[in-house]
Amino acid sequence: MSGNWERLSFRREGAGKGGPALRSIEVSFHLKLRDYTTIGIGGAAERVVFPRSPAEVREILSAERRAGRAVYTMGAGSNLLVSDGGVAGTVLCTKKHLSKVVFLGGQTVVAEAGVMLPRLAVLCALSGLSGIEPLSGIPGTVGGALSLNAGAYGRQIGDLAEWVEIADAEGEIHRVEAAAVRFGYRETDFPVKGIVVRVGFRFAEGTREAVFELMRQWNEKRRADQPWGEKTFGSTFRNPPGRESAGLLLDRAGMKGQREGDACFSEKHANFLLNRGRATAADVRRLMDRGQRAVSETAGVLLVPEVKLWGEFDA
Ligand SMILES: Cc1cc2nc3c(=O)[nH]c(=O)nc-3n(C[C@H](O)[C@H](O)[C@H](O)COP(=O)(O)OP(=O)(O)OC[C@H]3O[C@@H](n4cnc5c(N)ncnc54)[C@H](O)[C@@H]3O)c2cc1C
Structure with a gap:
């Protein structure tokens, strides 16, 4: 990995007088994005930040807005071609730390934006939850997939979402019901523009064995048809x-x-x-x-x- 690692301090909004006013957020300067894209190409970004929670995404967005810097959002970099000259501004990378998955009971699962689809699929399979199997070989994050309505073998990720939480340019987080989102062919039109930070999914009931078997079949097909x-x-x-x-x-x-x-x-x-x-x-x-x-x-x-x-x- 290239680049200089430092800790950046952003002021925590709404912090009480006696409480800590600053929180450290991981940031790297002049990081080569070729190390963060699946095609292994891309020049440096001025700075890359790695939020650990939706609250940190808020802080970063409001700080970058105050500083007047452009913000690019990156998940797993699996649908990106970054120029050899790189990008000026701040890349907010979700994949590293924004990776919590919570099973709420029943068929509802909440995943942060940086959760990888193959990992989400395995966790669902272990809980006997069905629906995501055709997408289990897509090497992208939940946030990237939602923003592009990634799909395979007749299933789109938008079909599985119940709600989406989006941080707008000011950093304010809005929860939007999936019914209010227009999911198209490899594109999504959210009623609020911004960064996907968390998604609520609803899956169908299945059995662990049947879900793993479907995943195996879809991924075998993928390996047969596509370069691996x-x-x-x-x-x-x-x-x-x-x-x-x-x-x-x-x-x-x-x-x-x-x-x-x-x-x-x-x-x-x-x-x-x-x-x-x-x-x-x-x-x-x-x-x-x-x-x-x-x-x-x-x-x-x-x-x-x-x-x-x-x-x-x-x-
Ligand atoms: C081997 C291989 C197989 C693939 N197969 C498929 C397939 O079957 N079907 C398919 O649809 N795609 C496929 N893809 C493409 C890619 O994996 C998907 O488009 C995936 O959803 C991209 O997610 P990502 O996290 O990598 O996004 P990135 O590549 O990091 O970003 C892509 C775009 O999404 C935006 N974005 C990323 N995260 C967020 C966020 N949290 N909020 C808002 N915007 C965000 C970025 O700004 C950028 O515009 C494949 C890619 C590879 C390398």
Whole structure:
């Protein structure tokens, strides 16, 4: 890991006169984001903060707002391409510490934003709770998945949510019922804009054995269809509405195995872009452009990136 580690002190809002006024929040300066993205690419962030609770998210947001700094939210970095120049501002990373899961009894489970979906799925299976199995191989966090309505094999995470807690730009936390959220294809429109800090889920009753067996089956299918154990950010482009999948269009356009430097489109699934060594964000961007041009020429379709781009890229 690179970067300088320090403790930053933020004033605790509403602290009583006699009580402690400051609380330490973990922060790192000039941290290379390539160590925090699944594709292993990305320049440095000016600062990265690692909140331990929704209350710390509040404190960070209000402090950063007062300082006039831009805040980027990162979960597991599994759907991100960060430019080689990195990002100016503050990256709020949920994955490290915002990872509590509480089983409330019945079928209700509350998970903080940084909880990884595979871990949540295993905890649900151990409690005989069913519903999340098709999503159990997605290497993202609850917050990232909710904000993108991640899905697989006909199940979207939005289908499982009962409510979502969102910290707005001032740091105020709002609880929003899932019925008031518009969950679309790999996008979510929350009535309050901000950072997902906690989600209440409602699952179905099952048995431990049956839930583990379903997880095994879905993950076997995933391993058969997609590259496994590679540095990637998953699907590069969204599936165009009413057309063949982005993977099929890229395959027909001859993009399987095509490279730019150490970046290449997987031979197994053409919509998965891999870092086979020391690929840069510029290599990936060039390869994405080539894929878009090839599909536009062969199928007349403009593929739209599913991966989120952070930082500056050449036009
Ligand atoms: C091998 C592989 C397989 C994958 N398979 C699938 C799949 O089957 N289905 C699927 O949908 N996706 C898949 N993905 C993509 C990715 O895992 C999902 O999109 C995942 O939900 C992203 O979560 P994350 O925590 O990594 O988000 P990040 O990549 O860290 O962030 C992605 C976006 O979400 C925002 N965000 C993150 N956390 C929060 C938060 N707490 N509040 C608000 N916004 C937030 C970020 O600002 C950014 O815009 C796959 C990726 C890989 C590498």
